[in-house]
Amino acid sequence: MVLEVRDLHAGYGRMAVVVGVSLTVCAREMVGLIGRNGAGKTTTVRAIAGLRDGVFSGIVEVNGVPVQRLGSAKVVGCGLVLVPEGRRIFSSMTVSENLRLGSFSRRRQPARERERNLERVMALFPGLAPFLETRAGQLSGGQQQMVAVGRGLMAGPKVLILDEPTAGLAPNLSAELYRVMRQLADSGVGVLVVEQSIKLALQHCDRAYVMDRGQIVRAGGVQELSKEHVTEAIMGRAASGGGAPEAPAPS
Numbered sequence: 001m002v003l004e005v006r007d008l009h010a011g012y013g014r015m016a017v018v019v020g021v022s023l024t025v026c027a028r029e030m031v032g033l034i035g036r037n038g039a040g041k042t043t044t045v046r047a048i049a050g051l052r053d054g055v056f057s058g059i060v061e062v063n064g065v066p067v068q069r070l071g072s073a074k075v076v077g078c079g080l081v082l083v084p085e086g087r088r089i090f091s092s093m094t095v096s097e098n099l100r101l102g103s104f105s106r107r108r109q110p111a112r113e114r115e116r117n118l119e120r121v122m123a124l125f126p127g128l129a130p131f132l133e134t135r136a137g138q139l140s141g142g143q144q145q146m147v148a149v150g151r152g153l154m155a156g157p158k159v160l161i162l163d164e165p166t167a168g169l170a171p172n173l174s175a176e177l178y179r180v181m182r183q184l185a186d187s188g189v190g191v192l193v194v195e196q197s198i199k200l201a202l203q204h205c206d207r208a209y210v211m212d213r214g215q216i217v218r219a220g221g222v223q224e225l226s227k228e229h230v231t232e233a234i235m236g237r238a239a240s241g242g243g244a245p246e247a248p249a250p251s
Protein backbone atom coordinates (compact mmCIF):
# COMPACT_ATOMS: atom_id res chain seq x y z
CA MET A 1 0.00 0.00 0.00
CA VAL A 2 1.52 3.36 -0.95
CA LEU A 3 -1.20 5.43 0.71
CA GLU A 4 -3.24 4.61 3.74
CA VAL A 5 -5.62 7.08 5.35
CA ARG A 6 -7.35 6.16 8.59
CA ASP A 7 -10.18 7.97 10.28
CA LEU A 8 -9.43 11.40 8.88
CA HIS A 9 -11.38 14.30 10.34
CA ALA A 10 -11.04 17.75 8.85
CA GLY A 11 -12.97 20.97 8.47
CA TYR A 12 -12.88 24.72 8.69
CA GLY A 13 -12.87 26.55 11.99
CA ARG A 14 -15.21 24.48 14.09
CA MET A 15 -17.16 23.12 11.18
CA ALA A 16 -16.48 19.44 10.52
CA VAL A 17 -16.50 18.66 6.82
CA VAL A 18 -14.62 15.35 6.59
CA VAL A 19 -15.88 12.87 9.14
CA GLY A 20 -13.84 9.73 9.60
CA VAL A 21 -12.59 9.04 6.09
CA SER A 22 -10.45 5.94 5.57
CA LEU A 23 -9.02 4.91 2.22
CA THR A 24 -6.10 3.12 0.64
CA VAL A 25 -4.24 3.24 -2.65
CA CYS A 26 -1.80 0.56 -3.78
CA ALA A 27 1.10 0.94 -6.16
CA ARG A 28 0.00 0.45 -9.78
CA GLU A 29 -3.57 1.28 -8.87
CA MET A 30 -5.82 4.06 -10.09
CA VAL A 31 -8.48 4.88 -7.52
CA GLY A 32 -11.33 7.33 -7.96
CA LEU A 33 -12.84 9.58 -5.30
CA ILE A 34 -16.26 10.66 -6.44
CA GLY A 35 -19.19 12.51 -4.94
CA ARG A 36 -21.40 15.47 -5.54
CA ASN A 37 -20.40 19.12 -5.13
CA GLY A 38 -19.57 19.96 -1.55
CA ALA A 39 -19.22 16.33 -0.46
CA GLY A 40 -15.77 17.09 0.98
CA LYS A 41 -13.48 15.63 -1.69
CA THR A 42 -11.15 18.61 -1.95
CA THR A 43 -11.03 19.02 1.82
CA THR A 44 -10.06 15.34 2.07
CA VAL A 45 -7.23 15.44 -0.45
CA ARG A 46 -5.87 18.73 0.87
CA ALA A 47 -5.78 17.27 4.36
CA ILE A 48 -4.02 14.15 3.06
CA ALA A 49 -1.43 16.34 1.32
CA GLY A 50 -0.61 18.08 4.58
CA LEU A 51 -2.29 21.37 3.83
CA ARG A 52 -3.32 21.49 7.43
CA ASP A 53 -5.63 24.47 7.43
CA GLY A 54 -8.28 22.33 9.04
CA VAL A 55 -7.11 18.84 9.88
CA PHE A 56 -8.57 17.71 13.20
CA SER A 57 -7.26 14.14 13.48
CA GLY A 58 -6.40 11.00 11.59
CA ILE A 59 -3.52 8.95 10.24
CA VAL A 60 -1.98 9.38 6.80
CA GLU A 61 0.77 6.97 5.80
CA VAL A 62 2.87 7.11 2.65
CA ASN A 63 4.66 3.81 2.11
CA GLY A 64 4.10 3.03 5.77
CA VAL A 65 5.54 6.35 6.99
CA PRO A 66 3.15 8.53 9.01
CA VAL A 67 3.09 12.01 7.47
CA GLN A 68 0.07 13.58 9.12
CA ARG A 69 2.17 15.83 11.33
CA LEU A 70 4.45 17.03 8.56
CA GLY A 71 3.76 20.16 6.55
CA SER A 72 2.88 19.91 2.87
CA ALA A 73 6.49 20.43 1.67
CA LYS A 74 7.73 17.51 3.73
CA VAL A 75 4.83 15.37 2.58
CA VAL A 76 6.05 15.95 -0.99
CA GLY A 77 9.48 14.84 0.16
CA CYS A 78 7.90 11.61 1.39
CA GLY A 79 6.58 10.97 -2.11
CA LEU A 80 3.02 12.32 -2.10
CA VAL A 81 2.07 15.02 -4.57
CA LEU A 82 -1.28 16.78 -4.97
CA VAL A 83 -2.23 18.43 -8.24
CA PRO A 84 -4.81 20.87 -6.88
CA GLU A 85 -8.19 21.87 -8.23
CA GLY A 86 -8.00 24.52 -10.95
CA ARG A 87 -4.91 25.01 -13.08
CA ARG A 88 -2.55 26.59 -10.64
CA ILE A 89 0.32 27.27 -12.94
CA PHE A 90 2.36 30.44 -13.20
CA SER A 91 1.07 32.00 -16.37
CA SER A 92 3.89 34.53 -16.83
CA MET A 93 6.54 31.81 -16.53
CA THR A 94 7.47 29.44 -19.33
CA VAL A 95 6.35 25.82 -19.44
CA SER A 96 9.90 24.73 -18.74
CA GLU A 97 10.12 27.02 -15.69
CA ASN A 98 6.79 25.76 -14.40
CA LEU A 99 7.94 22.16 -14.70
CA ARG A 100 11.25 22.83 -12.97
CA LEU A 101 9.41 24.44 -10.07
CA GLY A 102 7.88 21.05 -9.33
CA SER A 103 11.25 19.53 -8.61
CA PHE A 104 12.23 22.35 -6.25
CA SER A 105 9.63 21.16 -3.81
CA ARG A 106 12.04 18.28 -3.26
CA ARG A 107 15.22 20.16 -2.63
CA ARG A 108 17.35 17.12 -2.09
CA GLN A 109 16.50 15.70 -5.47
CA PRO A 110 19.79 15.16 -7.29
CA ALA A 111 20.21 16.98 -10.61
CA ARG A 112 20.43 13.67 -12.45
CA GLU A 113 17.10 12.56 -11.05
CA ARG A 114 15.61 15.94 -11.93
CA GLU A 115 16.69 15.54 -15.56
CA ARG A 116 15.31 12.01 -15.60
CA ASN A 117 11.99 13.25 -14.29
CA LEU A 118 11.91 15.99 -16.92
CA GLU A 119 12.54 13.41 -19.63
CA ARG A 120 9.81 11.23 -18.20
CA VAL A 121 7.32 14.11 -18.10
CA MET A 122 8.16 15.03 -21.69
CA ALA A 123 7.69 11.40 -22.72
CA LEU A 124 4.27 11.37 -21.06
CA PHE A 125 3.26 14.72 -22.58
CA PRO A 126 5.00 14.88 -25.97
CA GLY A 127 2.50 17.56 -26.97
CA LEU A 128 4.22 20.00 -24.61
CA ALA A 129 7.63 19.75 -26.28
CA PRO A 130 7.10 22.58 -28.80
CA PHE A 131 5.93 24.87 -26.00
CA LEU A 132 8.72 24.50 -23.44
CA GLU A 133 9.78 28.12 -23.85
CA THR A 134 6.24 29.47 -24.27
CA ARG A 135 4.65 31.39 -21.44
CA ALA A 136 2.23 29.00 -19.77
CA GLY A 137 -0.58 31.57 -19.82
CA GLN A 138 -0.65 31.37 -23.61
CA LEU A 139 -1.45 27.65 -23.66
CA SER A 140 -4.90 26.14 -24.06
CA GLY A 141 -6.74 24.93 -20.97
CA GLY A 142 -5.88 21.32 -21.75
CA GLN A 143 -2.21 22.11 -22.24
CA GLN A 144 -2.16 24.07 -18.98
CA GLN A 145 -3.60 21.05 -17.20
CA MET A 146 -0.84 18.88 -18.67
CA VAL A 147 1.70 21.38 -17.29
CA ALA A 148 0.04 21.25 -13.86
CA VAL A 149 0.19 17.44 -13.83
CA GLY A 150 3.71 17.44 -15.29
CA ARG A 151 4.88 19.81 -12.60
CA GLY A 152 3.55 17.43 -9.94
CA LEU A 153 5.42 14.57 -11.58
CA MET A 154 8.71 16.43 -11.44
CA ALA A 155 8.85 15.59 -7.73
CA GLY A 156 8.92 11.89 -8.67
CA PRO A 157 5.91 10.91 -6.51
CA LYS A 158 4.99 7.44 -5.30
CA VAL A 159 1.46 8.70 -4.78
CA LEU A 160 -0.13 11.21 -7.12
CA ILE A 161 -3.43 12.80 -6.14
CA LEU A 162 -5.29 14.83 -8.73
CA ASP A 163 -8.27 17.01 -7.83
CA GLU A 164 -10.64 17.12 -10.81
CA PRO A 165 -7.93 17.12 -13.47
CA THR A 166 -10.42 16.82 -16.32
CA ALA A 167 -12.71 19.68 -15.26
CA GLY A 168 -13.49 21.80 -18.28
CA LEU A 169 -11.53 19.62 -20.70
CA ALA A 170 -12.89 18.36 -24.01
CA PRO A 171 -13.57 14.59 -24.01
CA ASN A 172 -10.51 13.77 -26.12
CA LEU A 173 -8.23 15.67 -23.73
CA SER A 174 -9.84 13.99 -20.71
CA ALA A 175 -9.17 10.63 -22.32
CA GLU A 176 -5.59 11.67 -23.03
CA LEU A 177 -5.09 12.66 -19.40
CA TYR A 178 -6.49 9.34 -18.20
CA ARG A 179 -4.13 7.53 -20.56
CA VAL A 180 -1.24 9.34 -18.93
CA MET A 181 -2.53 8.54 -15.44
CA ARG A 182 -2.80 4.88 -16.40
CA GLN A 183 0.76 4.91 -17.71
CA LEU A 184 1.87 6.36 -14.40
CA ALA A 185 0.03 3.69 -12.46
CA ASP A 186 1.56 1.03 -14.68
CA SER A 187 4.98 2.44 -13.87
CA GLY A 188 4.33 1.80 -10.17
CA VAL A 189 2.75 5.03 -8.91
CA GLY A 190 -0.44 4.95 -6.84
CA VAL A 191 -2.96 7.35 -8.37
CA LEU A 192 -5.93 8.85 -6.52
CA VAL A 193 -8.16 10.97 -8.71
CA VAL A 194 -11.03 13.17 -7.60
CA GLU A 195 -13.50 13.02 -10.43
CA GLN A 196 -16.79 14.85 -10.91
CA SER A 197 -17.79 12.63 -13.78
CA ILE A 198 -18.88 9.27 -12.41
CA LYS A 199 -18.79 7.97 -15.96
CA LEU A 200 -15.12 8.82 -16.43
CA ALA A 201 -14.22 7.44 -13.01
CA LEU A 202 -15.98 4.13 -13.57
CA GLN A 203 -14.57 3.90 -17.06
CA HIS A 204 -10.93 4.48 -16.16
CA CYS A 205 -10.29 3.64 -12.50
CA ASP A 206 -9.71 0.25 -10.88
CA ARG A 207 -11.64 1.05 -7.72
CA ALA A 208 -13.56 4.02 -6.43
CA TYR A 209 -14.76 5.57 -3.20
CA VAL A 210 -18.05 7.41 -3.16
CA MET A 211 -18.17 10.32 -0.78
CA ASP A 212 -21.25 12.03 0.56
CA ARG A 213 -21.45 14.61 3.32
CA GLY A 214 -17.90 14.08 4.45
CA GLN A 215 -18.05 10.31 4.63
CA ILE A 216 -17.20 7.38 2.40
CA VAL A 217 -20.59 5.83 1.73
CA ARG A 218 -19.54 3.28 -0.86
CA ALA A 219 -16.33 1.65 -2.02
CA GLY A 220 -15.41 -1.10 -4.41
CA GLY A 221 -14.21 -2.15 -7.80
CA VAL A 222 -15.63 -0.09 -10.63
CA GLN A 223 -17.46 -3.02 -12.22
CA GLU A 224 -19.15 -3.76 -8.94
CA LEU A 225 -20.01 -0.07 -8.42
CA SER A 226 -21.35 0.28 -11.95
CA LYS A 227 -23.95 -2.34 -11.17
CA GLU A 228 -25.00 -0.77 -7.91
CA HIS A 229 -28.01 1.44 -8.16
CA VAL A 230 -27.07 2.98 -4.86
CA THR A 231 -24.21 4.78 -6.58
CA GLU A 232 -26.69 6.18 -9.03
CA ALA A 233 -28.90 7.24 -6.16
CA ILE A 234 -26.09 9.10 -4.44
CA MET A 235 -24.60 10.55 -7.57
CA GLY A 236 -27.90 11.23 -9.24
CA ARG A 237 -28.27 14.42 -7.32
CA ALA A 238 -24.88 15.57 -8.53
CA ALA A 239 -25.90 14.80 -12.07
CA SER A 240 -29.08 16.78 -11.61
CA GLY A 241 -27.30 19.89 -10.41
CA GLY A 242 -25.85 19.24 -6.97
CA GLY A 243 -28.91 19.22 -4.76
CA ALA A 244 -29.32 21.27 -1.61
CA PRO A 245 -26.85 20.57 1.21
CA GLU A 246 -29.75 19.95 3.58
CA ALA A 247 -31.28 17.26 1.35
CA PRO A 248 -32.02 14.13 3.36
CA ALA A 249 -29.29 11.51 3.45
CA PRO A 250 -29.88 8.42 1.34
CA SER A 251 -30.82 5.49 3.51
Ligand SMILES: Nc1ncnc2c1ncn2[C@@H]1O[C@H](COP(=O)(O)OP(=O)(O)OP(=O)(O)O)[C@@H](O)[C@H]1O
Binds near residue numbers: 012017036041042044
Ligand atom coordinates in the same frame (compact mmCIF):
# COMPACT_ATOMS: atom_id res chain seq x y z
N1 LIG B 1 -12.07 27.41 2.85
C1 LIG B 1 -13.27 26.98 3.30
N2 LIG B 1 -13.82 27.55 4.39
C2 LIG B 1 -15.01 27.14 4.86
N3 LIG B 1 -15.74 26.14 4.33
C3 LIG B 1 -15.24 25.53 3.25
C4 LIG B 1 -13.98 25.92 2.67
N4 LIG B 1 -13.75 25.13 1.60
C5 LIG B 1 -14.81 24.30 1.51
N5 LIG B 1 -15.70 24.53 2.48
C6 LIG B 1 -16.95 23.80 2.71
O1 LIG B 1 -16.64 22.43 2.92
C7 LIG B 1 -17.57 21.59 2.26
C8 LIG B 1 -16.85 20.63 1.36
O2 LIG B 1 -16.14 21.33 0.38
P1 LIG B 1 -15.14 20.63 -0.60
O3 LIG B 1 -14.52 21.72 -1.42
O4 LIG B 1 -14.24 19.75 0.15
O5 LIG B 1 -16.13 19.76 -1.49
P2 LIG B 1 -15.88 19.00 -2.86
O6 LIG B 1 -16.42 17.64 -2.69
O7 LIG B 1 -14.47 19.14 -3.28
O8 LIG B 1 -16.82 19.80 -3.88
P3 LIG B 1 -16.64 20.12 -5.45
O9 LIG B 1 -17.06 18.89 -6.17
O10 LIG B 1 -17.59 21.25 -5.69
O11 LIG B 1 -15.22 20.50 -5.70
C9 LIG B 1 -18.53 22.51 1.54
O12 LIG B 1 -19.69 22.64 2.32
C10 LIG B 1 -17.81 23.84 1.47
O13 LIG B 1 -18.70 24.90 1.52
Ligand SMILES: [Mg+2]
Binds near residue numbers: 042085163
Ligand atom coordinates in the same frame (compact mmCIF):
# COMPACT_ATOMS: atom_id res chain seq x y z
MG1 LIG C 1 -13.53 19.97 -4.90
